Amino acid sequence: MKPAHRNEWLKYLPNELPNERLAEMKKHAVCALTGSATDVTLDHFIPLEWGHGGQYAGNVLFLTARLNASKSNMNPFRWINRAKLREPNLQRGWDELIRRMAADNGLGTREFRRYVHWCEKHKRSKEQLRLDPRPSLELWREARIREDERASVDTAR
Numbered sequence: 220m221k222p223a224h225r226n227e228w229l230k231y232l233p234n235e236l237p238n239e240r241l242a243e244m245k246k247h248a249v250c251a252l253t254g255s256a257t258d259v260t261l262d263h264f265i266p267l268e269w270g271h272g273g274q275y276a277g278n279v280l281f282l283t284a285r286l287n288a289s290k291s292n293m294n295p296f297r298w299i300n301r302a303k304l305r306e307p308n309l310q311r312g313w314d315e316l317i318r319r320m321a322a323d324n325g326l327g328t329r330e331f332r333r334y335v336h337w338c339e340k341h342k343r344s345k346e347q348l349r350l351d352p353r354p355s356l357e358l359w360r361e362a363r364i365r366e367d368e369r370a371s372v373d374t375a376r
Contacts, residue, residue, distance in 0.1 A: 220267065220268070220292075225267060227345070228267035228268065228270075228345070229267065229273070229274055230345075231270075231345055231348035231349060231352065232267060232270070232271075232272065232273035232274070232348065233272075233273030233274065233275050233354055234273060234274045234275075235273070235274065235275040235276070236274050236275060236276070236279060241261060241274075241279075244281075245259070245261065245281070248281040249281065250281055250282050250283045250286065250312075251280040251281060251282060251312060251315075251316045252282060252283075252286060252302075252309045252312035252313055252316065253283060253286070253306075253308075253309070253312060254312065255283055257283070258283055258284045258285070259281045259282070259283060259284070260281065260282060260283070260284045260287045261279060261280075261281060262279070262280050262281065262282045262287045262290065263278055263279060264278050264279070264280055264295055264320055264335070265278055265295075265335055265338050265355070266291075266292035266293075268292045268342075269292070269338050269339060269342045269343070270342050270343025270344060270345070270347060270348055271338035271341075271342070271343065271355035272338065272355060273354070273355075276323050277320060277323035277324040278320075278324075280316060280320075286302065289301075289302060290302070294335065294336065294339045295335065296332060296335060296336070299313050317331065317332075324356060325356075334355075334356065334359050337359050337362065338355055338359070341358075341362075
């Protein structure tokens with residue numbers, strides 16, 4: 220994603236990592252999946268274009284430019300299955316990444332996976348973000364509560 224496009228989305232999404240902090244992080248960055256320090260770029264696990272996530276510790280990581288380009292704005296859980304076909308050695312880095320991302324978001328790994336899939340299914344436009352700027356995790360938790368309430372009503376019938 221071009222910087223101008225990314226910055227446009229970050230006007231509406233949580234942005235807790237200013238550019239100076241990101242530049243400092245990049246100095247010591249290695250690819251979260253391969254451990255390589257060569258040609259590393261910033262990635263947003265939940266793509267900004269989905270209208271979810273943002274630029275905060277629980278959504279940013281570094282990938283090699285090649286991996287980042289192949290991931291693009293795909294669901295990372297779908298993307299990794301394709302990427303592992305080409306590079307089977309990514310699994311260990313992926314497992315560690317998912318544990319870290321889940322913990323950074325205060326979730327277990329299964330919950331984190333459900334959260335990411337929910338974000339993909341419920342993409343938001345910039346206008347929707349402007350009208351309701353609440354963080355994605357808050358919206359997801361509310362949606363889960365509503366689903367649980369509906370399920371309990373259905374089972375009570």
